[in-house]
Amino acid sequence: MNRLSPARIVLYVFSTLVLVYLILPVLIIVPISFSSARFLTFPPPSFSLRWYQQYFASSAWMQATQVTLTVAALTVLIATPFGVAAAYAISQSKLRIMRVIHMALLLPLVVPIIITAVGIFFVYAKVGLVATMLGLVLANVMLGLPYVVISVLAGLQSFDPAQEMVARSLGMNRLRSFFAVTLPQIKSSVVAGGIFAFISAMDETIVALFISGGQYQPLTKRMFTALRDEIDPTIAAISTLMTAASFMLVLLASARKKDG
Amino acid sequence: MLALVSPALLVILALIVLPVGWLAWQSIYHDGFTLENYRRVFTEDIYWRSFALTFEISLAVTLIALLLGYPVAYLANALPKGWSILILSLVVLPFWTSVLVRAYAWLVLLQRSGVINQFLRHLEWISEPLALVHNTFGTVVATVHILLPFMVLPLYATMQKIPSELMQAGASLGASPSLTFVRVFLPLSLPGVLAGCTMVFVLCLGFYITPELLGGGRTVMVSMLVSRNVELYNQFGAASAVAVVLLLSVLAIFVLVSRFISLDRVLGQK
Numbered sequence: 328m329n330r331l332s333p334a335r336i337v338l339y340v341f342s343t344l345v346l347v348y349l350i351l352p353v354l355i356i357v358p359i360s361f362s363s364a365r366f367l368t369f370p371p372p373s374f375s376l377r378w379y380q381q382y383f384a385s386s387a388w389m390q391a392t393q394v395t396l397t398v399a400a401l402t403v404l405i406a407t408p409f410g411v412a413a414a415y416a417i418s419q420s421k422l423r424i425m426r427v428i429h430m431a432l433l434l435p436l437v438v439p440i441i442i443t444a445v446g447i448f449f450v451y452a453k454v455g456l457v458a459t460m461l462g463l464v465l466a467n468v469m470l471g472l473p474y475v476v477i478s479v480l481a482g483l484q485s486f487d488p489a490q491e492m493v494a495r496s497l498g499m500n501r502l503r504s505f506f507a508v509t510l511p512q513i514k515s516s517v518v519a520g521g522i523f524a525f526i527s528a529m530d531e532t533i534v535a536l537f538i539s540g541g542q543y544q545p546l547t548k549r550m551f552t553a554l555r556d557e558i559d560p561t562i563a564a565i566s567t568l569m570t571a572a573s574f575m576l577v578l579l580a581s582a583r584k585k586d587g
Numbered sequence: 588m589l590a591l592v593s594p595a596l597l598v599i600l601a602l603i604v605l606p607v608g609w610l611a612w613q614s615i616y617h618d619g620f621t622l623e624n625y626r627r628v629f630t631e632d633i634y635w636r637s638f639a640l641t642f643e644i645s646l647a648v649t650l651i652a653l654l655l656g657y658p659v660a661y662l663a664n665a666l667p668k669g670w671s672i673l674i675l676s677l678v679v680l681p682f683w684t685s686v687l688v689r690a691y692a693w694l695v696l697l698q699r700s701g702v703i704n705q706f707l708r709h710l711e712w713i714s715e716p717l718a719l720v721h722n723t724f725g726t727v728v729a730t731v732h733i734l735l736p737f738m739v740l741p742l743y744a745t746m747q748k749i750p751s752e753l754m755q756a757g758a759s760l761g762a763s764p765s766l767t768f769v770r771v772f773l774p775l776s777l778p779g780v781l782a783g784c785t786m787v788f789v790l791c792l793g794f795y796i797t798p799e800l801l802g803g804g805r806t807v808m809v810s811m812l813v814s815r816n817v818e819l820y821n822q823f824g825a826a827s828a829v830a831v832v833l834l835l836s837v838l839a840i841f842v843l844v845s846r847f848i849s850l851d852r853v854l855g856q857k
Contacts, residue, residue, distance in 0.1 A: 341658050342658050345655045345659050346677045349677060349678060350681065352689055352732060353688075355695060355702065356692050412595065413592040413595035416589070417592065420588040422589075428592050428596055431599050431600075434599060438603060439789075439834065440795070441795045441810035441813050442610065442830045442833060445817055446603070446605075446609060449609050450601075465602060466602060472598060526683065532685075550687055554690070554800055558695065569688055570684050573685070
């Protein structure tokens with residue numbers, strides 16, 4: 328009724344500007360990554376793939392990429408079963424302590440990441456896990472767990488546990504009934520949780536800054552160190568690839584959620 | 588059932604509870620019990636200034652995010668479903684982009700030879716490039732950008748639950764749209780405001796990457812104090828004490844807020 332009142336127009340214009348502010352920085356990297364110029368000029372004088380070539384030709388960047396992908400994949404392989412088992416137990420058990428455990432599993436979201444990073448660094452220094460693959464993977468499993476737990480708990484909320492009871496009354500044991508009845512129905516939240524754990528491990532920077540080193544440095548750590556020194560357009564190419572990967576994974580996760 | 592949670596719980600205990608406990612211990616014990624580290628944190632100027640600056644920046648970022656986020660959440664709530672999905676997707680899109688990538692993007696936009704300065708010079712609005720980055724301004728712009736989704740999502744979730752009949756009732760009783768907004772809608776959206784502000788403020792307190800890359804060494808936030816004490820000065824006790832004070836501030840805020848709204852509401856969005 329008051330569709331075009333001045334207040335409405337102000338609201339539309341203001342909100343559009345805020346959305347531009349949110350989106351523009353993410354998009355601006357793409358043209359820059361295809362620029363032919365050695366130094367930053369916008370718009371780019373002409374387009375080229377030189378920064379992508381530079382990235383793929385650099386053994387340091389390639390090694391870092393390999394570390395990142397390996398860490399993220401191993402993180403998913405460990406965090407997903409751990410998180411699913413925990414979420415299942417939390418949703419089924421009536422023990423009071425489960426509430427405390429549930430909160431404990433969300434701690435990585437509450438504790439400021441810099442504190443977690445320094446704390447892990449001190450503990451790793453004691454047990455010799457600094458600059459190791461194992462140390463990097465374990466830290467990312469811890470950071471990724473909340474995403475799996477939250478996603479799977481949400482999936483279990485719309486699942487009727489009576490179905491599992493039926494399977495068990497028909498003679499399946501608990502484990503078999505979980506895999507045959509429950510898991511197929513919460514599959515999409517499990518996959519979504521795993522994808523979020525993957526993205527979290529791929530993007531993680533601060534913990535890696537403290538505990539990674541030598542040949543086991545992920546992309547983000549090398550990017551951070553490079554950014555402190557100069558703004559190399561190679562990083563625009565890497566950023567574009569990372570952003571594209573994240574978006575595709577998020578789309579995949581949300582598409583699966585809709586199916587389930 | 589306890590057997591099922593134990594792997595996850597073990598990881599959490601070993602990699603966050605133990606490390607944070609270690610920090611706390613290290614902050615009070617060095618060849619004997621000592622409060623020296625805390626004395627330094629609370630009396631030495633550099634620590635004090637950094638904590639004050641961090642709280643100021645966090646407060647500014649929270650207020651700016653509220654100011655920018657409220658209208659967007661309001662519009663997403665008021666528009667038909669297709670539009671609100673579009674708006675919310677645009678809000679969460681940067682959310683899933685690496686914080687590091689976004690810091691890089693802001694460096695590209697804001698630096699002296701950056702996109703914004705080039706644009707303004709092209710229009711001949713300025714003759715000298717503006718100092719937009721490597722200072723507090725750059726830090727705040729990039730931090731608001733990263734934290735804005737944490738404000739919009741809880742606001743939207745709360746606004747969605749406000750029954751539209753209440754607005755109609757207000758209108759039918761003769762109130763103008765702006766009066767209905769101020770007397771009915773705004774008060775009912777306050778739990779969302781509190782949830783969003785808490786999340787943004789608390790996350791901002793612990794920010795590291797943006798002030799480190801965009802602050803230019805002058806905007807020393809608490810998290811940088813922690814990392815410098817570890818990396819540059821080998822002052823592990825001091826770093827631990829700063830970390831403990833930061834953690835206690837965060838927990839105190841959560842406890843305080845939980846008296847007004849459920850914490851699930853605050854954490855549920857992340």
